[in-house]
Amino acid sequence: MRIKEHPILGTIKKGKKVKYYYNGTEMEGYKGESIAAALHAEGVMVHRYTSKLHKPRGVFCAIGRCTDCVMIVDGKPNIRTCMTLLKEGMYIETQYGISGKEVWQ
Amino acid sequence: MIRYDVIVIGAGPAGLSASIEAAEAGMKVAVFDENTRPGGQLFKQIHKFFGAKEHKAKIRGFRIGEELLAEAEKLQVDVHLNAAVIGIHDFNSIAVVENEQVSFYKAGNLIIATGASENMVPFDGWTLPGVIGAGAAQTMMNLHGVLPGKKVLMVGSGNVGLVVGYQLLQAGVEIAAIIDAAPKIGGYGVHASKVARTGVPFLLSHTILKAEGEEFVTGAAVVEVDSKFQPIKGTEKHFDVDTICMAVGLSPMSQLLRIAGCEMKEMGGLVPACNEYGETSISGIFAAGDVAGIEEASSAMVGGRIAGAASALRDGFIMQGDFEEKYKALKESLNQLRQGMFCKENRGKTDMTATEEGIPLSNSLLEKGYLLEKEIIKFPGVKKKAGVHPIIECTQNIPCNPCQTACKFNCISIGENITALPVVIEDSKCTNCGMCVASCSGQAIFLLNEDSEDGFVSITLPYEFLPYPKKGVKGIALDRSGNRVCEAEIIGLRTAEAFDHTALLTMKVPSEFAMSARFFTL
Known part of the structure; x- marks a missing residue:
């Protein structure tokens, strides 16, 4: 769900196409956009599950305040995906509690 | 530890304006922002701003952001991005997380312009x-x-x-x-x-x-x-x-001011108690923009400039007389923005029934978002005239006046009072240039040509959607409530650099819909 042509902004300028991995699946996004934006464009809504009630969470404020959108990025948990820019080859995983799924279960 | 004359925290409209003002006075200025891009929320604002020319009215927010950035760069303001300020200590030192490390900076003056967060x-x-x-x-x-x-x-x-x-x-x-x-x-x-x-x-x-x-x-x-x-x-x-x-309101992000030990007060969230120059209870620590009280970007820019100038005065970079002159102009500009129906004093007022001109306010507008036809004709921007003429559906006293200067043919007057309703001048000659339509940030101006022989009129409306309907296309005219009222044919589409991405769409509708058809859809 990307905007191709905008009445005010014209053609949306994007950086170089980059490949990244979302839970092991290869995906494409653009350099310079946030991880959250790249995932949202691909329809990914759930970024993590809470540790006690296992409730899904996703992008909420998109400006680094709420920390709802944190994920495991290149093995590091609690990375604010709205504030972190997408890079080639990034490995992005759904966060369960404060770690990966295996540990959580 | 690196030392500056002024450290500004937050690279939004207030922070950038403060840094520009201080740097213009010759101060060595640094701006810190935790984001990867400067501009705060300005680059997300793609609508045209309200106000007067000095408030950058009718310019889209992101363009204002570009202008401020270019100015700051020209003045060699040191902009630190990805730099989250996490503490203020010893009055004038800040702790910053940069590249996953904490570093420290010192300045004679701190201007805190951290903005607001959503409720x-x-x-x-x-x-x-x-x-x-x-x-x-x-x-x-x-x-x-x-x-x-x-x-x-x-x-x-x-x-x-x-x-x-x-x-x-x-x-x-x-x-x-x-x-x-x-x-x-x-x-x-x-x-x-x-x-x-x-x-x-x-x-x-x-x-x-x-x-x-x-x-x-x-x-x-x-x-x-x-x-x-x-x-x-x-x-x-x-x-x-x-x-x-x-979209349920904003609260000031005033944590750093509290950390610094500034005296705080309650005003839609905790804000610092400031004097008229934005200086807090701690000498040399200033607050500007939403963090000092929620308003909007235009007043944040003026507030930033005042704080920047005041810090320059405090350290002797500008003379008292020059400061006073500057402050007087900025204060006047700020006062203009703080007038009208939506100003602080009138916020939440439920007993307002008429405009400053004594015209009854529309309940339909307040409850459904649109005026009724019988209401709109009472306003001074709506007049029946021969030939093409503007219909100005601006019915609340808000601080905004670009339309009166947009018309070079003196068809539109607001006068000295920026919140007055625009008046269409009786004996003026509209040339159908469309500048008023494109200049109205509220998209409330239409051009109507009621002279018709075949029972049709033409209505020109501001249009900011894609794709643009092509000339000759037939569709449906909608009224102010979005209801379909009649068939309409597009007889003109004008785009121009001066219109800044507001296209002027002209549609032909049966004359009985001259005062009701206000939008077009396929």
Whole structure:
């Protein structure tokens, strides 16, 4: 769900196409956009599950305040995906509690 | 430790303006911002701003951001990005996280311009993915070009809800409704009207009950509330939406001021107690913009300039006389923005019934987002004239006047008082140039040509959607409420650099719809 042509902004300028991995699946996004934006464009809504009630969470404020959108990025948990820019080859995983799924279960 | 004359925290409209003013005075200035890009929220604002020329009225927010950045760069302001300020100590030293390390900087003056964060109302399901802040919607679509969703319920009818609602429509998102627990629309009538005429319904005295869905939002339930904001049983409504957008106010992000030990007060959230120059209870620590009290970007820019100039005066970079002259002009500019129906003194007032000119306010506008035809004809911007002439549907006293200078043929007058309603001058000659239509940030000006022989009139309206309808295309004219009223044929489409992405669409409709047809759809 990307905007191709905008009445005010014209053609949306994007950086170089980059490949990244979302839970092991290869995906494409653009350099310079946030991880959250790249995932949202691909329809990914759930970024993590809470540790006690296992409730899904996703992008909420998109400006680094709420920390709802944190994920495991290149093995590091609690990375604010709205504030972190997408890079080639990034490995992005759904966060369960404060770690990966295996540990959580 | 690196030392500056001024450290500004926050590279938004207030912070950048403060840094420009201080750097112009010859100070060595650094700006710190935790974001990867400067500009704060300015680069997400794609609408034309209100105000007068000195407030950069009729310029789109992101262009103002570009202008400020270019100015700051020219003055060699040191802009540190990805740099989160986490502490202030010993009055004038800051601790900053940069590259995952803490570093320290010192300055004779600190200007804190950290802005605001969005408020939230908790409700059943409010943590579900798909419930987002209005700012998040703007970030997604206007910065990254990513659609926040396909169909949105907007919660909140203040200017943020209305402006973001309109921007969602521009991006191609459908809006199910705009709801608000208050009985009246909170934002400018002109903002509401440009959304209403596209067919978006307003549900006032309605609150959100529930975000539906297991993993993410699949729908929303809303309910009507009584005068005490209690839900009325049996009035529940359901919307099939994938996104619920929350625009329920802002709170100052004043934590750093508290850390610094500034005296605080309650004003829609904790704000620092400041003097007229933005200086807090601690000499040399200033606050500017939303962190000093929620307003909007235009006044934040002026507040930033005042704080920048005051810090320059404090350290002797400018003379007292020069400062006073500067301050007088800036204060006057700020006062202009703080007038009218939506100013602080009038906020939340429920007993306002008429404009400054004595014209009754439209309840339809306040409750449904549009004026009735019988109401609109009472306003001084709406006159019956021969030939092409502007119809100005600007009906609230707001600080904005670009239309009167946009018309080079003296058809439009507002006068000295910036909040006065625009008047169409009786014996003036409109040339159909369209500059007034494009200059109106509220998109409230139309050009009407009632001279017709074949029973048709032409209406020119501001249009900011893609694709543009081509000349000769037949479609449907909508009235102010978004209802279909008649067939319409596009007989002209004008775009120009001077119009700044507001296209002027001219449609031909039967003459009986001259005063009701205000939008076009296929």
